[in-house]
Structure formats: C-alpha cells, structure tokens
Amino acid sequence: MPLKVYNTLSRSKEIFTPITEGHVGMYVCGPTVSGESHLGHARPYVTFDIVHRYLKHLGYKVRYVRNITDAGHFEEEGREAEDKISQKALLERLEPMELVQKYTNLFHWAMDAFNTIPPSIEPTATGHIVEQIVMIEKIIAAGFAYVANGSVYFDVEKYHHAFAPKGMPYGMLSGRNLDDQLDTTRELDNQEEKRNKSDFALWKNAPPEHIMRWPSPWGEGFPGWHIECSAMSNKYLGNQFDIHGGGMDLQFPHHECEIAQSAVCSHVTMAKYWIHNNMITINGRKMGKSYNNVIKLSELFSGNHPLLEQPYHPMTIRFFILQSHYRSTLDFGNEALKGAEKAFKRLWEAYQVLLNLTHDSFEPNAADSAQTDVDNLDAKVNAFLDEFTEFMDDDFNTAKVLANMFELAPIINGIKDKHLSIHALKPTTLARLKSDMQCFIEEIFGLKQEKEGGDKLDGVLQLLMKLRKEAKAKKDFLTSDTIRKELATLGVHLKDEKDGGMSYQID
RNA sequence: GGCUCUGUGACCGAGUGGCUAGGUAGAGCUCUGCAAAAGCUUCUACAGCGGUUCGAAUCCGCUCGGAGCCUCCA
Secondary structure: OOOEEEEOOOOEEEEOOOOOOOEEEEEEOOOEOOOOOEHHHHHHHHHHHHHHHHHHHOOOEEEEEEOEEOOOOEOOOOOOOOEHHHHHHHHHOOOHHHHHHHHHHHHHHHHHHOOOOOOOEOOEOHHHHHHHHHHHHHHHHOOOEEEEOOEEEEOHHHHHHHHOOOOOOOOOOOOOOHHHHHHHOOOOOOHHHOOOOOOEEEEEEOOOOOOOOEOOOOOOEEEOOOHHHHHHHHHHHOOOEEEEEEEHHHHHHHHHHHHHHHHHHHOOOOEEEEEEEOOEEEOOEEOOHHHOOOOEHHHHHHOOOOOOOOOOOHHHHHHHHHOOOOOOOEEEOHHHHHHHHHHHHHHHHHHHHHHHOOHHHOOOOHHHHHOOOHHHHHHHHHHHHHHHHHHHHEOOOHHHHHHHHHHHHHHHHHHHOOOOOHHHOOHHHHHHHHHHHHHHHHHHOOOOOOOOOHHHHHHHHHHHHHHHHHHHHOOOHHHHHHHHHHHHHOOEEEEEOOOOOEEEEEO
C-alpha cells in the first residue's frame, strides 16, 4: 500500500510520490530563537521527526532542512520596527547573537532530549542574508515588489492577478480570498509605505536603534518575516521540493507568502505536499506567549511550574504526542500526561519482556498448548503487525499503531506468565514480532529508555536483591520488606517475578 | 465580520456509513507471605434537533458551544 499524506493544498489525502524517485526533500519551519522553547514547540519537531524517520524507513533518502530564525522579526508591521531579539537582548544585557546562541543551544538540548534526529541542514537566517537579498532583487526585477523609504514590499495584488491564471492564486494554501483580506486587514501605522494593505515586507529599513542590521541595495535593514524560508529552502532543496511542514498557525500568512515569493522566482509552487501539525492546547487554548499559558520544556522536564503536578520525562511527552494524530489538537493536562507516563512504561516493559522471549525457554507440554488456539493467536499477532505499516501509510497514524501495540502487550505478558503458550506462535511470527516492535518503537517512533545507574548501581542492586531473596527464603519478611520499602523511597522499585526471580525499576 | 477547523465516556484520545479503538483513572477477580507488576472481567460515549439511508458518532441542514488564522506565533 502506498504512503498517503494529507496535503493542505488540496485539503485531502494524496498518494505520496516524490519528485525525484527515491529521494525526498523536506523543509520544516524551525523555531525563532528569541526565547526558550515550550511544549507547543515539541509538537511539530516530534511530528516531523516521525515523518522523517518513516520516510527513511520506507527507503527514501531524505534531505531534511529545518531553519533557525535568528534574525528576529518586528512585532507589528508598520510600527516602529521592534526587533524581538534585540529588544530582549537589551533587557538582558546580552549581545543579540549571544542570546541567539543561548536559545539555539537550549533548543538543541530539548530536541536531543526528545530523541529527534537532527535535520540534514539547519540553516540560519543571519547566515543567508545574501541569498535573501538576491531573491528580493529578483522579485523587484520581475516587477512584483517595490521600494519605499528603504524598505521593500511584495505587491500581493499584482502577484495575485498574474499568478491566479497560472493556478497559483494568493490564498491557495489557506483558502483565503484576497478581496476579503483587504476588508479585514486592520489599520496599521505607516500604511502609506504600502500600496495595499495586504502587501508584506521583504526587507525592512532599520531605524537607528535597531541593533541587528545588514547593508543592502536599499540601505541598512533586516529581512522581512517570510523571505528566509523561501531563500533557504530554494538554496538547499531547489525550485520545487516534496514536503513543506510546519505548524498550522503558519499557514497564513507565512506559508502563503513563501509560496508567492518563490513562485515569482521559479514559476512553480515551491512544495508539492504541505503538511501542517495542529496545536497543543492548554485548557482548550493554544499555548503561546500572547496567552500567557506557556510551559517551557525545561519546566516540563523539571516539574517546576505552577500548572505541573510533577516533572515529566521527555519520552513521556514524545509518547503523549504520538498518542494523538498530528492534525488534531492535543490538550495538555496532568491527568493526561500521567496517563501517558504509565502507558509508556507498560508498553516499554512488555517490549523488554518480548525481547527476552524465546521458544527454548518454554517447555512444550500438552496442558500448555491446550490453552490456546494456535492458528488463531498466530494469525492475530500477524494481523496486528500488518496494520503497523497500513496505519502509518495512512497519513502517519501513530495513534492507531500504538493502539495495536497495546493489543500485543497482553499477549506478550500472557506468554511470559504462561497464560498463553509461546508455541501458539510460530518461530517466524515471534521473530517478526520482535523485529517489527523494535523497528516501530525505537527506529520509527524514536522511543527509548534511558539506562540509569550503570554497572556499579546495577551491581549494588543485584546484591540487595540477593539479600532480599535470602531473607524471603527464611521468611524474614521484616528484612525483605525493609529492603523493598527503603529502595522504593529512593525511587527504585523491586518486583517479584513468578518463578522466584526479582527485577528492579528506577523512576 | 471573513476563512479554516472542531464538539466522542471521569481524563486524554482513535475512528468517518454497518465491526470492542487504545491509554489512564474507577470496580471486581486471579496470582502473591504481603505489595508491586502482570493477566482476566467490568462501568461511564459519540453536543442538541431535524433530514438522507435498510442502517449514522460517521453524510446533509439548522441550533448551541469551542478553537486556529486574519497581527509575532510551532
């Protein structure tokens, strides 16, 4: 079955066919590093990490480009250009680039904690000023931009009239009608610089107090909001590439403007498939600075936030995101996250049990095999596994794959506890179960469990478990319970196995 | 106001015409020295009202509620 992806351009699921066979070019809008990343940022980067991983799994060679916006944008177009980064830098008495570096490092730290695969290329806006200027010159030369007081604006209406007949109207992505636009765009200062309200800046003249500035043919200034993504995606992925991703909130105006800029330069729609992830909400509301409901990732990991009842591990967050479909909103809540934490733990443990299962460790005997309809269980397991790819091919439905994994967990645990016979599974099925689970859990879903403590701690715990076993054998439950209790307060939980064995787990 | 979505059980959340989603929480049972874990069983649904259909949570209409975008935004 071919991979199908939901394309925002067509508002429908389409069969994914790469432009160049065997290769995929993917551009995802990265973070603006003017502040620390929050939970909302985790959604797109985990989502597109899954897309990236799955495409690779399917055998594609993927060039994944994700930018770092470090040039900053003005708060409100037309007002005094208030570059976010430089403004905050003043407050914190830092050099702008120092601030940018700090938040870039923090972003990378969080991405690493989420176990996302770094993009193939991570270009910065400040590193591509030249490319952006060249592109703006091209747009001016083509007659779709004009210079006003040292700033350059894109002529949206002119573009629309020229490109709508070519099947690239302004608004093709967001479903917006340009005429409605004109009526609803609110009044802004300095409107007189623009010919039309819907025009957007390609280059902004920098007022004297503006720290981040670059020389350009139009005077000193800084690039407009949208041009960096057009310039950088074009440089590294060409005139037309396969996938452009980002949050739904970027659809308009950001992606719409990207399309227009790039179309002027290359006469094609820059990307074939537009994939947008939905928002993470908190009490039903988008998480964002303007709503004052932001939970930073560092706070999430440490639990240090009034809304958090406890810290949450990055893998819990990753699992939490995977449990829903990327195009649905996902509502944050302690109850939901705690649920995800427990669920992930259960899944991971079943997975570990599975990796240790072998036919050899179970004696075939009549009573055992009588418990299970051999063909039935074998077929069931295979059916669940078949669906892994089927669900992923259907627009990356990670939620359904996880549901199937939770159908498999009781089977795995049942075999371990001997409620089910391992001989109900053919050796080939068991092998497939192991490799498919391994592939989807670790390779595609990128879930992992930190190995905590290391060898020394393990040695100490083995010793304590040995002592506890001995105490139990002597029915000295006071001692055995003390060991278990004391360890539990330290966050180490002992579990007695059926056959007298023991294992531990660290929080 | 315009555009785009959305409303599923205590909570999160799949699902789009007929088949148990799944997870967490709750209840009962099995196992266990006790506990934990695990397994088994079980409870609470598809906002409301109409319509289409043999049949709708799923399609259509209306009503009510919620969100995103239209301004920086993942």
